Amino acid sequence: MLIQSLQRECVLELKLAIREPAFIIPTLLFPFMFYVFFGLLFGQSDSQSNNQVATYLMLTYAVFGIMGPSLFGFGANIAMERDKGWLAIKQVSPVSALQLMFAKLSSALFFAFIIILGLFSLGVLFGGVSLSFFTFVNLLFILLLGVLPFCALGMAVGFWVNGSAAIAIINLIYLPMAFLSGLWLPITMLPQWVQTLAQALPPYHLSQLCLNVIEQGLAQANWIHILALVISTAIFLAIAMLGYKRTNTK
Amino acid sequence: MNITVEVQSLSYRYNQTNVLNDVSFKIHTGELICLLGSNGAGKTTLINLILNRLTLLEGQIHVFENDINNNVKSSNSNVAQRIGVMLQDSTAPERATVVELIELFASYYPNPLDTEQLIIELGIKYIEQQRFGKLSGGQKQIVLFALALCGDPDLLFLDEPSVGMDVNVRRTLWKIIEELKSKGKTIILTTHYLGEADHLADRILVLQNGKIIADDTPDVIKARFENKHIKAISKLSIEQIQNLPCVSKAQKVGKFYEVITTNAQNTLKQWFVDDDNLLDLTVTSTNLEQAFIQMMQSDESDKSSDISSKDLTVTSTNLEQAFIQMMQSDESDTSSDIPSKTTSKTPSLNSTIN
Numbered sequence: 001m002l003i004q005s006l007q008r009e010c011v012l013e014l015k016l017a018i019r020e021p022a023f024i025i026p027t028l029l030f031p032f033m034f035y036v037f038f039g040l041l042f043g044q045s046d047s048q049s050n051n052q053v054a055t056y057l058m059l060t061y062a063v064f065g066i067m068g069p070s071l072f073g074f075g076a077n078i079a080m081e082r083d084k085g086w087l088a089i090k091q092v093s094p095v096s097a098l099q100l101m102f103a104k105l106s107s108a109l110f111f112a113f114i115i116i117l118g119l120f121s122l123g124v125l126f127g128g129v130s131l132s133f134f135t136f137v138n139l140l141f142i143l144l145l146g147v148l149p150f151c152a153l154g155m156a157v158g159f160w161v162n163g164s165a166a167i168a169i170i171n172l173i174y175l176p177m178a179f180l181s182g183l184w185l186p187i188t189m190l191p192q193w194v195q196t197l198a199q200a201l202p203p204y205h206l207s208q209l210c211l212n213v214i215e216q217g218l219a220q221a222n223w224i225h226i227l228a229l230v231i232s233t234a235i236f237l238a239i240a241m242l243g244y245k246r247t248n249t250k
Numbered sequence: 251m252n253i254t255v256e257v258q259s260l261s262y263r264y265n266q267t268n269v270l271n272d273v274s275f276k277i278h279t280g281e282l283i284c285l286l287g288s289n290g291a292g293k294t295t296l297i298n299l300i301l302n303r304l305t306l307l308e309g310q311i312h313v314f315e316n317d318i319n320n321n322v323k324s325s326n327s328n329v330a331q332r333i334g335v336m337l338q339d340s341t342a343p344e345r346a347t348v349v350e351l352i353e354l355f356a357s358y359y360p361n362p363l364d365t366e367q368l369i370i371e372l373g374i375k376y377i378e379q380q381r382f383g384k385l386s387g388g389q390k391q392i393v394l395f396a397l398a399l400c401g402d403p404d405l406l407f408l409d410e411p412s413v414g415m416d417v418n419v420r421r422t423l424w425k426i427i428e429e430l431k432s433k434g435k436t437i438i439l440t441t442h443y444l445g446e447a448d449h450l451a452d453r454i455l456v457l458q459n460g461k462i463i464a465d466d467t468p469d470v471i472k473a474r475f476e477n478k479h480i481k482a483i484s485k486l487s488i489e490q491i492q493n494l495p496c497v498s499k500a501q502k503v504g505k506f507y508e509v510i511t512t513n514a515q516n517t518l519k520q521w522f523v524d525d526d527n528l529l530d531l532t533v534t535s536t537n538l539e540q541a542f543i544q545m546m547q548s549d550e551s552d553k554s555s556d557i558s559s560k561d562l563t564v565t566s567t568n569l570e571q572a573f574i575q576m577m578q579s580d581e582s583d584t585s586s587d588i589p590s591k592t593t594s595k596t597p598s599l600n601s602t603i604n
Contacts, residue, residue, distance in 0.1 A: 004357055005354075008353060009354065015345075015346075020345060084343070086341065086342055086343060088303070089335065089342075092301050093335070093358050093401075094331045094359060
């Protein structure tokens with residue numbers, strides 16, 4: 001019964017996301033579009049460094065890509081469900097908050113998976129990216145786990161901000177944070193103060209984890225990145241939990 | 251009889267105002283009680299407290315003998331499995347179909363109803379594949395009702411279920427509610443429609459400014475509302491007026507007598523016999539709002555004669571005209587019957603409080 005309920009929850013969550021063009025088009029299209037423009041078409045004459053850029057940006061745009069469904073899927077959805085009283089109906093039903101959040105996570109993972117596969121395919125087919133199968137699997141694994149801090153961040157926004165403001169606020173977090181973390185342009189091309197600031201941003205750490213795999217990172221230790229991601233996830237979750245309690249008793 | 255819900259000296263303050271003030275009542279298993287009150291009376295706050303959506307500050311609430319308390323989550327989840335809720339201002343995601351929503355909710359409960367059968371019983375088979383956002387207001391309410399029902403709960407909270415429903419849909423709702431009652435379900439219903447309360451409820455609790463000012467069967471409550479105000483200039487003394495049949499209250503305000511009667515017809519019949527020159531006659535149905543105000547006043551103090559002039563500003567032109575006609579015809583025959591037209595406007599329970 002529990003499994004069946006969880007399955008229904010996940011399937012419906014996914015269906016609702018797929019039926020929402022305002023969600024599906026930007027989250028799927030932007031990462032591919034940006035990667036094609038900046039990673040593939042902006043290529044250099046020298047094919048060796050060209051491939052290197054294509055590989056580097058494939059990973060940073062993958063980080064950018066997985067942030068979208070995580071932030072919007074949690075943030076905007078939760079805020080909207082709160083506004084409509086849908087969350088309230090569920091809160092008085094026997095369903096656990098854990099199931100609701102797991103369904104959203106599964107939906108975010110589904111879209112993240114599509115985006116990662118799409119970018120990897122574009123990189124291999126048009127960017128001359130050549131990595132071992134094991135490396136691809138390793139990167140996929142890191143990126144999928146990497147949705148967690150952004151899901152938590154989305155949740156924190158969703159439980160504190162109302163539906164109409166949530167989308168604006170998430171965009172205000174999403175786009176600047178992606179740029180300042182060096183996802184659009186390599187971090188080394190950005191001014192020193194941005195590189196310092198980036199140390200405080202989760203996307204920077206996730207992208208460096210991925211880049212370390214292909215030895216294009218800034219060679220900071222992996223444990224620093226992992227610790228930074230875990231701590232930021234914990235902080236966002238705590239903020240979200242406070243918000244959840246507040247909505248539960250409002 | 252078992253008690254399903256017990257509320258003891260419950261008070262709730264929000265921003266320094268008393269939303270609920272020392273509320274106590276018991277709901278027996280299988281009872282259908284209706285919470286009646288104007289907006290801001292505290293109905294929804296009361297329901298939210300029982301549902302543990304608001305933090306209990308003062309008083310005690312027991313549901314199925316479980317102490318409802320924010321700190322005891324385990325018993326609350328046991329309670330959640332046995333209740334079904336239709337909240338005010340709650341809607342479902344627009345892009346989900348009706349059947350998807352009902353099947354999802356049914357999966358939350360240990361012993362849900364057969365969703366297919368429920369859909370047929372509620373008469374929503376024809377819209378089961380439609381998206382929630384495409385439904386009319388009444389259809390949405392029925393789907394939300396289905397979500398409250400699908401877990402086969404023992405206790406149902408229906409917060410203004412019939413809002414936006416047309417007559418047919420409302421009839422379906424009433425039919426289902428009556429069936430649930432016959433199956434021994436306990437139901438707490440809030441409504442603005444007195445007719446709905448009258449039709450369905452075993453007991454009506456009237457809330458006003460956070461207090462329960464009446465807790466009785468629909469018939470008793472209704473009787474309280476069936477008063478009429480009569481306003482007129484008459485040569486009779488106040489004692490004579492007070493002694494007219496069915497008069498419950500009378501006072502003189504300026505040159506007018508203001509009279510509350512339980513039966514305007516009987517009062518006026520005698521009044522015309524005693525005084526054939528009644529002037530400026532106005533008869534007003536006490537609407538519910540006025541009835542509440544009266545109840546409140548008699549609750550707070552014993553100024554039994556209080557009918558503020560405000561209560562009497564609402565007049566019914568038709569009745570007035572009818573009485574003028576009647577007076578004219580009475581000049582020839584003082585003992586004639588009051589035209590039936592004048593009595594046709596008994597305070598029907600279909601008036602809304604809001």
